[in-house]
Amino acid sequence: MSSPVHDTGAGTPGPPGTPPSLVDYAANEIRRMVLRGTLVPGERITEPQLSQQLGISRPPLREALRLLEREGLLLQQPRRGVTVMPLTLHDVYEIFTLRRDYEELAVALGVPVREPERLQRCRVALQLMERAARAGDEVAWSEHAFEFHTSIVALSGHRRLERAYRSLQLQMELCMTMNRQARVHEDFRGDAARHRRLLDLVEAGDPGAVVAELRVHGDRTFLDGIEVRLGGHTEVSLAWLEQVRAETAHR
Amino acid sequence: MSSPVHDTGAGTPGPPGTPPSLVDYAANEIRRMVLRGTLVPGERITEPQLSQQLGISRPPLREALRLLEREGLLLQQPRRGVTVMPLTLHDVYEIFTLRRDYEELAVALGVPVREPERLQRCRVALQLMERAARAGDEVAWSEHAFEFHTSIVALSGHRRLERAYRSLQLQMELCMTMNRQARVHEDFRGDAARHRRLLDLVEAGDPGAVVAELRVHGDRTFLDGIEVRLGGHTEVSLAWLEQVRAETAHR
DNA sequence: ACGGTGCCTATTGTCTACAGTAGAGCGGTC
């Protein structure tokens, strides 16, 4: 049996330095597989194979799979195993609307920032984004962009909100993964400028202005080309997609 | 070993008729224990004892515990077991703000109701509420009140939103459980009338009016007497509590 | 008498093994 290397940090708990549990290890690893496209939506995942691949046994793997199902990345059908969650256009609608709502709630609750040290996290993330943009490292840029948005949400000091937001981000990444082929995303400069502007407004302390900027901000990135790939359309979703298109047209 | 009777319905999945998995059984059972106060916050839960009590083995029990931890009802500390989540005033703040936000988002997305058959679920829940009110059955009333609010959220057709809302409701129930001693909740008539009014506004199709009603509506029930019982105060929470008090004073 | 250290027990984390079921492939029958 190959030794599980325990390289990734623990999911949530545990004092630093302690080896993360195999459940966390498996959850992180499977997340990466899903988000990198190693596991394709619709493809059936069998526990024996995956447990052998990860070098762990089935019980901790099963716990990890349950968690990921709860996070919305996997789909578990009783007695029929798990598959990567196949996303419909309606799912994209749900993810997008929830994300916007979370961000706006966070701004409403947190934006005249009460504890200035929280801004530090935003600033650091933004700097890393800009550095990645200069280096042309798209992967790092994306990663830090997620962290930046999370840090904005975290300004609210709302742990549940931040947690829910992080979970949703994973599903956004899933959307982007599905679009990777079609994705031509290189406007680093413009994006970095928009994020910088966002942070400026936050520091200025005007929630309304931040929300307005967020509405325009909305990353169309993960929407481009998605409708050709997805089935399960509903009218509400299509109508909504048109609306989003219109709103973000003048970027 | 007592046979697990599998009486409660499955958590989420599975075609009807199939016996729910032991994981779902355990999760439901533990939820009930927590929400009925059988398990007290801070009290340590040991897996062997609980597995014997439920008549199942530890692996499915552990999966259930992980799920409940994710739902925010339990707190898992590595190598130190699980306890019922102890709620601080800040947690109540988080739950309350999220709940309001979820409801308002659902109304914004769903209230000019597109698919009228969804209203049926609201009407049924409301009728059951009113019946329970007439019978003076507080437990049933509370249960159907939760279902009514869920059905309102479900008008949006937003599965993720509904799911998140249900999870949050459990934590609201936990709040109420902690307050049960101090709770004197008997204004069935007034509450029923308010819920009826809410549904009328929904059917009228005016999202703004519904949101306004919801703001006034806000169940103070689970807030009464909570601050005396809870530690971990932060300024934001106390300030917010005062605000809520003021807003809902004129009920 | 008090503090430190080592052992010991109970509990968590993990693994291997067993039972039951769903799907696939094959053969039989109409």
Add this chain to the structure above:
DNA sequence: GACCGCTCTACTGTAGACAATAGGCACCGT
């Protein structure tokens, strides 16, 4: 030749056993 039923296999669901750790307790030293 096509359709239905059976068997057989592989996987999921569950159980019980093993390993490792943390907290408690007693004993020893000062």
